[in-house]
Amino acid sequence: MPLVIALGAEADHRAAEQAHLAAGWTPCGAGDWAIALRSPDGSAVARISPFDPTGPYTAELYRRAAPTRQVPVRFAHRRLGGGGDLLVMEWLSPTQETDAVAFLEAIDASAPEVAVLAESVRSIHTRAIEELPWCGPLDANPANVMRGTDGRLVLTDPYYADGPSLYATAGSDPDAVVARIPEDQRRFMTEIPLAYSGPWPEEERAEMHRGLAAADARLAG
Incomplete structure (x- = not known):
């Protein structure tokens, strides 16, 4: 994404937010750790956090598991000054909780249809536990399963700091x-x-x- 490339080496979350707003991205949500901005054409969302130790691990999951099409398409990722994180991905929509729970249960059981994803989730989490103070367990919140615009289920955010x-x-x-x-x-x-x-x-x-x-x-x- 050009905006990510254009950000200076020391850009923090404020600079990232202002750059996206100036380019026509619009606020579309906020959580405990980050805000979200949607691209002018609606196809992408930028997740901008002032402080997110697990951001690089989520970005790595999106890269490693990309061939499965069971994680969001990652357009760009970079760390921000002061411990922040910027992740740009495809636009996603909520799904039914029953579908989300079934998907998470399949991952937990390493079902054949999600075996590659499950292995990636666990191996990256093992490294996160080794490297990060206060790394939490895998997050089984059904809200972490969403749908791409093509209707497929994707796992969005299984890692978190405690x-x-x-x-x-x-x-x-x-x-x-x-x-x-x-x-x-x-x-x-x-x-x-x-x-x-x-x-x-x-x-x-x-x-x-x-x-x-x-x-x-x-x-x-």
């Missing part, structure tokens, strides 16, 4: 977070939308930001 544990630790023991996640990978962790779990009061965000900054200063000596 937000409740991570953010609770950031509030109670910021030094533990600072010791495990470099500052340039969590600079904007207090700016996630929390559209589902929020609202998150500004004073609480500011207090956590100050606590992490003080822990960074202690680590720097």
